[in-house]
Every structure is written in C-alpha cells, then in structure tokens.
Amino acid sequence: MIRGALFAATMAVSSVLTTIAVAQAPNAPAGRLVKAKALECNFSVLATGTWTDGKPVASTKPASLTVSFTSIDTQDGTADAAGDSGKAHITVRLVGNYLTLMQMDAYGALYVTTVFNTETKNGRLQAVHTRHEYTPVQLPGITSRPEQYYGDCAVK
Secondary structure (H helix, E strand, O other), X not given: OHHHHHHHHHHHHHHHHHHHHHHOOOOOOOHHHHOOOOEEEEEEEEEEEEEEOOEEEEEXXXXXXXXXXXXXXXXXXXXXXXXXXXXXXXXXXXXXXXXXXXXXXXXXXXXXXXXXXXXOOOOOEEXXXXXXXXXXXXXXXXXXXXXXXXXXXXXX
C-alpha cells in the first residue's frame, strides 16, 4: 500500500512538473505574436556590409524605412508583404518569442524580418529587417550590398 501511494505521489509530482515545463517552454509561441494579423514596422538605423580589398567591412547610419505585412497567418505560415513593387506572398514562422517573415525574389535576393516579443515603447516590439543582396556596382537608393535595419513594429 505504501508503494502504491508513493508511486501515485511520484506520478502526481511528475505530472505537475511536466505541466509547468510545457507552460514555460522556450519554444512556446508568445501570445501577442500568435495573434498578429498585420505589422507596421519602422526602422531607424541601418548597417551595411561590403568587402574592401577582399576584407569584410560594415558601416552604420540613420535610416528611415517602413515595412508592412498583412494577412499574417501564423498557423499556415503565410503573409503578404506590401512594398514598392506591390504585394508579395511570403513565408512566416513563429517559434517562441520570434516571429520571422521571409521573402525571396525571382533574382535570389532574400529579405528577412524578425519581430521579437520585447517591447520598445508604446506597445511596439523590437524588430530587425535584413536584405541579402549584392551587385558589383553600388547604386544610390537601391539595395546593392547586404543591409540590416533596426527598429520596431506595431502589431495589429
């Protein structure tokens, strides 16, 4: 009888600990990000990378970039990106405290935006937007080197 009671108590404690662990799992999606249907993102700092004499170098400067996403479906992993060239259907992944939106164009350039479940101000969340592009000649106003923007997003 003592063995049975001890076994039952051990199972009860194990069940409670498992429930707590699952509730606090690092990969459990953050509630606010799960409910996101649209994002309006503003980025105010830009880091640009290039290669000089075969060595990587980076520079930073102020920026003013706005990126928007609509029709976000974290369950199906889809969204629409609104931009200069119209709407683009993109891939979405929500894991833990990270909502990541990925877009690849027909030429191979990859754009990735990640929203972190960390507030900046006024309910906005930290975000980073990266553009993986390179052209031999740098053109003003056109992404021609790898870029990474830092800012925040309003979740709608």
